[in-house]
Amino acid sequence: xxxxxxxxxxxxxxxxxxxxxxxxxxxxxxxxxxxxxxxxxxxxxxxxxxxxxxxxxxxxxxxxxxxxxxxxxxxxxxxxxxxxxxxxxxxxxxxxxxxxxxxxxxxxxxxx
Numbered sequence: 513x514x515x516x517x518x519x520x521x522x523x524x525x526x527x528x529x530x531x532x533x534x535x536x537x538x539x540x541x542x543x544x545x546x547x548x549x550x551x552x553x554x555x556x557x558x559x560x561x562x563x564x565x566x567x568x569x570x571x572x573x574x575x576x577x578x579x580x581x582x583x584x585x586x587x588x589x590x591x592x593x594x595x596x597x598x599x600x601x602x603x604x605x606x607x608x609x610x611x612x613x614x615x616x617x618x619x620x621x622x623x624x
Contacts (some may be wrong), residue, residue, distance in 0.1 A: 515548045515615070519556035522617040523552055527564050535569040537621040543576040543614040545593065550575075553615075578612025583624070 526538065540557070542548055550573050563565050580593050584604025591597065591612075598605050 515552040518548070518554045518615050519553060520560050523557065523560040523564065523566060524546060524609075526566060526617055526620055529575070530565040530620065533565060534623045535566045535570060535620050536623050537570045538617050539574060539619045541570045541574050541576050541614040541616055541618045543578065543612040545578050545609070545612040546615040576611050576614045578609065580607040580609050582607050604610050 513616075522540075526535065538552060538557070542550065549575035551618050553573060554571060557566075557571050561569065578593070579588060580591055580597065581588050582599040582602065582604050584599055585602040587601050588610075589601065598609060599607070
């Protein structure tokens, strides 16, 4: 599962930034198109955090909905998936996905 390797890298980055201080909360952004599951992220975080400043941290997972920008008219839309897109406003089939594939720790709270 790719979630385990992604979470491992994220936990390693946070442990470096925390500089040994205890982390009380970690906010994880999980885009719906990242194909990760909350259960897998939670389990990987629990396993990778043992004996680290994150070991007692509360994990908050924020689900990020996919959003695109139409390349033709520039309208921004929420979507179910980024396949078979045709803009309802201008008919353009080209777009840029700008949210929905996130899979990272966005922020942490560190105890003093």
